[in-house]
Amino acid sequence: MSYYVSLSGLQNAQTDLSVIGNNISNADTTGFKKSDAQFANLVAASAYSNPKDIIGIGSTVSEINQNFSQGPIQQTGSALDLAISGDGFFAVKSTATGQMSYTRNGNFSLDSTAAASSGKSYVIDATGNRLQVLPAGGTSTTLGDAVVPTTDTGGASFSGVTVAANGNVSAAYADGTSTVIGTVALAAFNSPEGLQQTGSADYIATGLSGAAIYGTPANGQYGGLLSGALEASNVDLSSEMVNLITAQQYFQANAKAIDTNTTVSEAIINLHS
Template identity: 55%
Template structure:
């Protein structure tokens, strides 16, 4: 039994190493959130088992959870580089599949049709504005699109985003036009979000449905324009974790080696 017990330890150590390696590999990935491994012991008992003689039969991976702590913020000077100073996720929609995705990576650009999109081509979602140009946070989020010209026919000159998420387009005649308000999403259980890669997630039954709000309201953090959130991976912490996982692996391998030597001794005694 000791062989199989130590084997579970080897598998868990390998899982721990894989997670740590993935964290380190994404130390420079914008908006990336590190993961950690949780283990649980395995105990096999029956109704006739004496509790004082119960022994474990190994361990297993209980969960691999994400940590959504805020990563360091880097200033870029680009108006459409956005960082969330608090909780919440940017909401984007794929124009091809219409899939709603959530991300903390706020590097956005304007495409040839005026849509604001991220590196994957997904379009940023914003709340609509009323006739007075005031953001309506009760409205359904829609694609952020900047008209090439305003009502007077002046050409688009640039865009800015306020701390409350209001997206404003500036035109050549000096006028400013509110386009919408950046819609931030929050979840009851963000650790239940499904990872898609590219620092993006989708909602699941474990995360609950998304609730939307304006930056700076309620639990939603304010927006920092001209800044990007970096990965929340701490290299020093991960390297210490790698050393610990290596020792864990070596200890279980040594236990298997010891069990092998005992078995060989018993076989030699019988012969």
Template identity: 50%
Template sequence: MSINTSLSGMKAAQAGLGVTAHNIANSQTNGFKKSSAVFSDLMATSAASDPRMQIGIGVAVDGVRQSFDGGSIEQTGASLDLAITGDGFFTTSSLAAGETLYTRNGGFELDAAGNVQDGKGNVLQIFAPGANPAVDAPIDAVIPITNGAGSEFAGVTVEVDGSMIASYVDGTSFSIGNVALASFAAPQGLLQEGSANWSATGVSGAPAYGLPNTGKNGGIMAGAIERSNVDLSEELVGLITTQQAFQANSKAIDTSSQIISTVINLRT
């Protein structure tokens, strides 16, 4: 039994090392949110068990919990680099498949067709001018390359309330809409899709859309981007602790093997 107990400890430690390594690897990934492995003990018990005689039989990975604490905000100066100064997620829609994703990575850019996208074909979602977020669905953020008078696009500004204003070389400007933010009842239930993107699940609940700086949604900071919330010093301490747990369980297996070998030798 002791060998199986230690084996479960080694497997759990290995899982913990994997989660920690993933965090460290993404310490420079914009919008990344760290995770932590959650463990639970295993007991050999039944209805007739005497609680004074219970013996633990190991450990199991109970789950991997995500932390959506905000990362540090870095100034970039790029007009379409956006950071959320509070709760909420940017919403994007895939040009190819129409898949809806949620992210804290606000590194957007303008493509040749005028789509405000993340460089991977996922277009930022906004509310059209005058839309009611309570009833109207977000739409793709598309900035016309030329205005009605044929003047070329000059630049875009994004205000703290999420309003996007496009300007043109003839001095005119107009509102494209407002950045749409999504919130979830249980964000820990979001499914990681890679590239600091998440998708909604039955555990997270459906997204509630709203404007920046309303309700529990944070405001928008333009010319800035949110970094990973990984604390490298904390992760390295966790890495050492988990490695020590792995080594301790390995040593326990070695000790159990020696005891078994001794008992067998005594009998012979």
């Protein structure tokens, strides 16, 4: 029994080290949210057990929680670099699958390939997903792609794009005109800890998180929007290094317990022989 108790400790220590290692490796990943491993003890007991005789039989991983605390805001100067100060996620849509994803990584740009072939550009993330917006100035909650025409109604060529604090995305043209193409949509969830990670700092909704509730920046439960800035990872390297040392000691202690059990077992076998 003692072997299995210590073995469960080793396995949990390995899980803890993996979680901490993943946090450290993503310390420079824009919009990344760190995780924390939580553990629970196991006991051998029944309704008829004497409470004074109950012993532990090891531990197990109870859950791995996402920590959605605010990360530092870093200025970049690029108009399509967006950061959320407060709650909410950007909504992005895959052109290949139509899958809606949610992210705190606001590193967006214009899709120049689409502009050359269709006369309009889409605001996309690093993997080609399209940023979703709500109709500007309206009350509709229907999402759509952020589309920037390469020319205005007068034929003037596109000259730049800006994003206001209220989320309005405006396209400017060479003749001095500008038009609002939509308002950046932010998504909120009843339980964001239930979101499923899919990589690239993206998440998808699950039954645990609940469906996305869309709104606009700085409105109600939604955080403010900053243009020309990005939210850095919320990983604190100092804390992670302390956690790493603790997890290593946890691992070594369980390994030592197994070694001690082996020594004791060998001694007992030698006595019988």
